[in-house]
Amino acid sequence: MSDAAHAHDDHGHHAHPTGIMRWLTTTNHKDIGTMYLWFALIMLFSAGTMALLIRAELFHPGMQLMHPDFFNQLTTMHGLIMIFGAIMPAFTGFANWQVPLMLGAPDMAFPRMNNWSFWLLPVAGIMLLGSFLLPGGAVAGGWTMYPPLFIQGGVSYDLTILAVHIMGLSSIMGSINIITTILNMRAPGLTLMKMPLFCWTWLITAYLLIATMPVLAGAVTMLLTDRNFGTHFFNAAGGGDPVMFQHIFWFFGHPEVYILILPAFGIVSQIIPTFARKPLFGYASMVYATASIAILSFTVWAHHMFTTGMPVASQLFFMFSTMLIAVPTGVKVFNWVATMWKGSLTFETPMLFAIAFVCLFTIGGFSGLVLAMAPVDIQLQDTYYVVAHFHYVLVSGALFSIFAGIYFWLPKWTGHMYNETLGKTHFWLSVIGMNIVFFPMHFLGLAGMPRRIPDYALQFTEFNQIATVGAFIFGFSQLLFLAVVLKTIKGGAKASDRVWEGAEGLEWTVPSPAPYHTFETAPVVK
């Protein structure tokens, strides 16, 4: 008997648990998708608060608000929670909601496992946030978990390693579910090359997750045994090599940055054709570009390590392989622009976020190319230039695509249109705030301000103050986002089934709000 059949029994019209038990025991992909998205939002606000504390401390040179060690805890936890708690669960939430709807499938392939992969996350989230209360505070060794700091730290380091294990397990289970759903549960006639691009990007992302998350699990397991069981994988005192950890970590870590951006490519590739009222330009090339990025991502890991004393030949190899990734990424940006070219464009909030994504992600991509050059990287390593680079790809890249996706599909999920004026206000506050925070960081980095340090030289004061003002604008405007979402859930103009004039695909054929059970009989795609 299939798991899907079980799920159906659980949520039959007669036995429907209510209250907290509905959410704890649910195997419905829509419920689970919703929970993923709320979890991601809570984590976004937690880690965002940490970011604001960091920026508040950096408003003036010298120490103002906190002990330097607490500052280090904040930078570490901000990174860990934003990546593993906010961005990744948000994308998995989208996958849960949209993949079955887009494929014409009744649910995910393994609904019970789906329930597990969500409910592991709050456990890990509580461990991470709770570690602030432990003696010695939370981990302060950077989100990259490098030894020797991660071998030497206190009890919160063990707890964080366990949390990373749990989150990794959750991601692997989620990915298995997504791959199996996409490969086995497409509606008749929906061939792989007819799939919406969001499904394609998630399929490839899920493969990346399955290939790299276990490697991260292995790396942190080695940290754990170095800490507690006397092994010396990375402990130089026993003949180990701390740089070895960096090699293993970045074997996971670089594909991970594409895990954080490929689903964003997928979301944007759904939104731009809708509001340009034209089919996506170069669909097949988009699929191949996504796959090329994924494959190339395994060959570039050591560009994070140019200053570890690599021989010139390796530096050249990793430098050129990194630059090669700009080619498929360029294909994608070209295709998005070509989709908009001569389209009947309208600029609703999702489209605004999608266009901002294309522009600002490209800036982040270009600063990435600058960093890819080994001689330049040696100068810029661990400066604010790096911080500016990865926030351009993760905030105006990943996060903006998440906002775009929420505004795009929220009418389908809730049955109500969001308030367009408030949505646009949220967009403009976000896009202006985001640039005020992160653009000055390019200059700070070029001038030599190091990252992850709570104090700085006097000449960096003005740009840091600009960045802090921008951070508070950006941070507090997300409360507006929360308000818009809550308002839309409670009420608003009735959304039509198709919601958007240019919307194409199976998910727009079901009523708005999408009923609890959809596609119990598979639609036929011609």
Next chain:
Amino acid sequence: MTTGKSTTLTKLIVVALGMFGFGFALVPFYYKICEVSGINSGDEQSLVKNTQVDTSRWVTIEFDANTNEGLPWQFTPVQHSLKVHPGQLIQVEYDVANNSDHAIVGQAVPSYGPARAGAFFRKIECFCFTPQKLAAGERRRMPVLFVLDPSMDKDLHTVTLSYTFFNTDTKAQTAALRKTGAHG
């Protein structure tokens, strides 16, 4: 449908477990790659490698030690000669003992043979840089750390490094000189 799903599930679990093992396999794998390709032989990388050693020729260095008449010290090189490549980092030691019954401060002055070789001795550490105070009856070993400049003239095959210790107390020095003068 169901069999399709469970096949996919099994395959994916195998991949995940395999990749977990692969993470551990990366440790010996990286070591092996570095060993075979010689990319990261740990010792060489951690020591700053002196690339300017001229291995094409050998130079013999002779070590010599003298004391001025005014200084009742015994002063000898521990090793009397060494065969080295120009550019090599060299450390030698000298043995010095104060045979008098009172503390004396002495200063060593180097000289080179032939004199033009002196320009090619690059001293990093030497007891001759500072005055040395020896208590009555004290014995000490003192290092000299130096490099022979690889640009040293090719016709120099044997060079001499010679030290003479002088008493820094100028009165004792002149008194000793007078005494030798009377004898002469």
